[in-house]
Amino acid sequence: xxxxxxxxxxxxxxxxxxxxxxxxxxxxxxxxxxxxxxxxxxxxxxxxxxxxxxxxxxxxxxxxxxxxxxxxxxxxxxxxxxxxx
Amino acid sequence: xxxxxxxxxxxxxxxxxxxxxxxxxxxxxxxxxxxxxxxxxxxxxxxxxxxxxxxxxxxxxxxxxxxxxxxxxxxxxxxxxxxxxxxxxxxxxxxxxxxxxxxxxxxxxxxxxxxxxxxxxxxxxxxxxxxxxxxxxxxxxxxxxxxxxxxxxxxxxxxxxxxxxxxxxxxxxxxxxxxxxxxxxxxxxxxxxxxxxxxxxxxxxxxxxxxxxxxxxxxxxxxxxxxxxxxxxxxxxxxxxxxxxxxxxxxxxxxxxxxxxxxxxxxxxxxxxxxxxxxxxxxxxxxxxxxxxxxxxxxxxxxxxxxxxxxxxxxx
Numbered sequence: 001x002x003x004x005x006x007x008x009x010x011x012x013x014x015x016x017x018x019x020x021x022x023x024x025x026x027x028x029x030x031x032x033x034x035x036x037x038x039x040x041x042x043x044x045x046x047x048x049x050x051x052x053x054x055x056x057x058x059x060x061x062x063x064x065x066x067x068x069x070x071x072x073x074x075x076x077x078x079x080x081x082x083x084x085x
Numbered sequence: 086x087x088x089x090x091x092x093x094x095x096x097x098x099x100x101x102x103x104x105x106x107x108x109x110x111x112x113x114x115x116x117x118x119x120x121x122x123x124x125x126x127x128x129x130x131x132x133x134x135x136x137x138x139x140x141x142x143x144x145x146x147x148x149x150x151x152x153x154x155x156x157x158x159x160x161x162x163x164x165x166x167x168x169x170x171x172x173x174x175x176x177x178x179x180x181x182x183x184x185x186x187x188x189x190x191x192x193x194x195x196x197x198x199x200x201x202x203x204x205x206x207x208x209x210x211x212x213x214x215x216x217x218x219x220x221x222x223x224x225x226x227x228x229x230x231x232x233x234x235x236x237x238x239x240x241x242x243x244x245x246x247x248x249x250x251x252x253x254x255x256x257x258x259x260x261x262x263x264x265x266x267x268x269x270x271x272x273x274x275x276x277x278x279x280x281x282x283x284x285x286x287x288x289x290x291x292x293x294x295x296x297x298x299x300x301x302x303x304x305x306x307x308x309x310x311x312x313x314x315x316x317x318x319x320x321x322x323x324x325x326x327x328x329x330x331x332x333x334x335x336x337x338x339x340x341x342x343x344x345x346x347x348x349x350x351x352x353x354x355x356x357x358x359x360x361x362x363x364x365x366x367x368x369x370x371x372x373x374x375x376x377x378x379x380x381x382x383x384x385x386x387x388x389x390x391x392x393x394x395x396x397x398x399x400x401x
Contacts, residue, residue, distance in 0.1 A: 028335050028355045037353045040222050040379035042239055048094035052107050056387045058115060059122040059203055061108030062196045066155040069191065071182040073105040073175065074126075074151045076112035078364075079287045081089060083111075084242035084394035 056082055092150075095168035101175040105152070114205070116147045121199040125157055132159035152178035154190045206392030209401050214247040215347055216390075218383040219279045224355065224375035235285050235366060242394050243383060244279045246271070247401065251347070259313050259342065260305065267301040267317075275299075276321045278395045280330055280378055282358045285366035290395045295325035301334060301352070313340040317352060327371065332356025336380075347382065354378040 028036060055061040058074055065072045079085035092098055115126040130147050149164035150171055160178035163170050182190065210216075219242045229236040246254075256265040276299040277291035301319035308314070317336030323329050332354045339349035358376040361367035383389040393399065 028333050028353060030335070033335055033337075033353060036355060036377065037351070037379050039224075040220050040353065040377045041381075042220065042241075045094055046090060046239055049089045050386070050388055052093055052099055052102055054388055055106065055108035056110070056391055057122065057205070057207065058108055058110040058126060059196065059200065061106045062122070062125065062155050062192075063200075065106040066192055066196050068106060069187065070104065070106045071160060071178060071190075072151075072153050072155065073102060073107045073178075074153070075093070075107070075109040076115060076126075076151065077109075077148050078111070078113055078146060079394050080111040080391045081109040082388045083391040084240060084281075084283050084287060085089075 054082070056080070091166045092168050092171050095172075097172050098168050098175070101172055101179075104179055105175065112147050112149075118204075120203045120205070122203050126151075128157045129153050129159035130162075133162050150174060152182075154182065154185065155196070156190055156192050158185070158189065206396040207390060209245075209392070209396070210390055211245050211247045214245065215251050215350065216246070216383040217244040217350065217352075217380040218242075218389060219244050220379045220381075221281070221284050222377055223284050224377050226374060235370075238285045240283045240285070242279055242281075242283065243389070243391060244275055244380065245393055245396070245399065254347075255340065256303070256305070259308060259340075261308060263305045265303050267303065267319075269300070272301050272319070272321075273299045274399070275380075276323060278393065278398055279380075280321055280323070280332070280354060282328070282330070282360075282362070282365055282367060282376065283394075284376065286364050287394065288362040288365040290398060291323050291325050295323050295329075297324055298322040301336070303338065311341060311343045312348070313342060314338070315340070321354065321356075326360070328358075328360025328362065330356060330358050330376070332376075332378075350380075350382050352378075352380040354380070 055064060061072045061074065075081050077085045115123050116130065117123070130151065149162055151162045152160035152174060154160065160181045161174050163174045165171060220239065221241065222239045223236070231237075250271055253268050254271065256263050273293070273296050277293065277296055281288050281290065299321045301317050303315050303317050306314045306316055315338045317334065317338060319334035321330060321332050321334060333356055334352055334354050336352035337349060338347060338351070340346070341348050355375065355377045357373040359371060359373045361371050
């Protein structure tokens with residue numbers, strides 16, 4: 001596991017150089033903490049969908065659509081689409 | 086999960102949505118519960134009848150994209166990750182909307198009056214507590230296809246903590262080098278409900294007896310201008326049948342003594358996962374492989390106020 005994890009981390013461009021040689025034990029450390037965190041967080045266009053003025057429940061949408069005289073578009077998934085789905 | 090990025094990030098779709106009130110919701114509850122919002126959905130969801138294939142019955146998922154009027158009239162539906170399919174749905178639905186008379190488009194009562202009759206997890210949002218957004222992603226490894234969406238998949242969930250739980254995370258005394266453990270019950274809850282292999286899609290939680298280890302130790306690094314800066318270290322080991330997680334934890338926290346709240350609470354979890362569940366798209370990827378999680382305080386935006394996927398397990 002250790003060797004594979006080291007290799008995996010070395011494939012991360014932002015993490016390159018942070019970890020020691022692949023034959024040394026690699027683990028989450030204070031030194032690679034920030035780079036690992038930033039890799040895990042959304043980046044680039046991964047969160048472009050939040051540019052839409054979403055209501056996060058159908059009924060919030062019904063209330064606003066009634067007030068604004070607009071049609072409703074509902075995106076419905078197993079698991080809330082803006083949580084774990 | 087993919088539609089979040091493939092459809093709703095599309096510029097054409099985003100422009101078309103200006104003529105709509107866009108909303109998102111969890112479909113199982115809408116299709117199965119008796120609350121007013123659920124009855125509203127059940128009134129139109131099966132019109133068209135072909136959303137998820139022929140022969141829809143009670144067990145067929147109603148996942149998809151629907152257009153309707155505030156009065157509950159069906160305008161159209163589709164279940165697609167293709168932006169152009171959804172763009173066509175929006176255009177066609179808008180055309181139908183414009184052909185309707187106002188009295189047919191709108192309800193003859195104020196829907197706000199029904200809010201009190203709607204029971205949903207979001208009403209338990211811990212506004213005086215803390216919410217962590219739990220991001221999950223595979224760590225890079227050899228042999229994956231960069232053109233496969235699964236290679237770069239990212240998912241998230243929310244972990245909630247009420248006011249009492251947040252207070253239980255604090256040490257008895259704030260002083261440099263003070264050490265304490267986060268409460269076992271909370272760490273175990275985070276581990277088995279949120280450190281899941283949901284990178285590619287929903288999965289089931291771990292039962293309580295799957296927790297072989299789950300601990301987070303805290304140590305104050307410094308105290309400056311009323312803010313307590315502390316580090317966190319820990320581990321988690323989960324095993325159930327053919328699946329599991331073996332990971333280490335590091336974290337950083339900042340607690341404002343004056344405001345009596347965490348201004349930073351961040352955990353990074355990296356280790357090996359293995360196995361698969363029915364819907365998490367790991368059927369061809371069951372061997373041990375690296376996975377990572379980053380937990381951070383969520384924003385106040387509505388999209389960050391969605392309930393934890395397994396809220397029913399909280400017992401609140």
